[in-house]
Amino acid sequence: MLRLRDISFADATTLLSRYDLQLQRVADDASIPGSYWGDCEAGLIGATVHARGDTPVHSLLHEACHLIVLPPERRSAVHTDATDSVEEEDAVCLLQALLGDMLPGVGRARVLADMDAWGYTFRLGSAAAYFERDADTAWAWLVERGLVAADRTLRLPG
Template identity: 70%
Template sequence: MSAPPSPLPDADVEVLRVRDVSSDALAALLAGHGLQLAHVADDAPIPGSYWGEPEAGLVGTTVHARGDTPVHSLLHEACHLIVMPPERRMHVHTDATDSVPEEDATCCLQIILADAVPGVGRERLMADMDAWGYSFRLGSAKAWFEEDAEDARAFLAERGLPHR
């Protein structure tokens, strides 16, 4: 089982932020899955943020993020939308979780999709997830992804989504 952290860690935790990577690459990745990326001004609240700033937010098929939003957060929220049935996407506002299997598939997919973002990759994303405080049965994102994510991979494969 996996879960995003609560409460949020210190803003000083060293993780890749949206401002550190190609905005075009992030937007293209999301667009490839029928989603939009909305950039939020640095001093503005993030619409649809479940955990609050600087975490990414969801409203419909749009992922909202600021420059200080962690890349893992943007990918996590986007993957919530990607794994859910398309008919649910338009109704999402802030809370996208439907089930534990869907949450696990979201975590697995965010790791996989990190390879599509130049300068990120799955190894860095898993390290950032650990630094931010994600919780996994085997103690780290990497151990979970490599040794315990078969149910999440099956969930993704059944829906025709990347699972390796």
């Protein structure tokens, strides 16, 4: 599983900053503030994603995507759990893979493989199969919010 320590922290910080989010590095021996799952999983407080060097990149991206899909005025109220609905959760799974393509040395295929290794489950048996063949509703959800184009490409802010 690809970890934050395996990629450029600066690249991850820059990507999140495009969405007006902050990435806060947590000391390796400290607990991660706002982590829903605990252990090494990323945490959320306001517009900040908290992560350690051992945080899986897919976890960092997943939690960041929960903030990205929220209207900016709602971000300040977030602490630990940002999910609004099953539809949002499904869309976040797609968006995190798309953001993987924006990080050098990561890519969508790695994010999807790491999601499988972590234990995400999908009807068709893998995150990649969901992404490619079973997520029409989630794609539509992202298109409606202007986060992806109709051709399913990522729309970056600014």
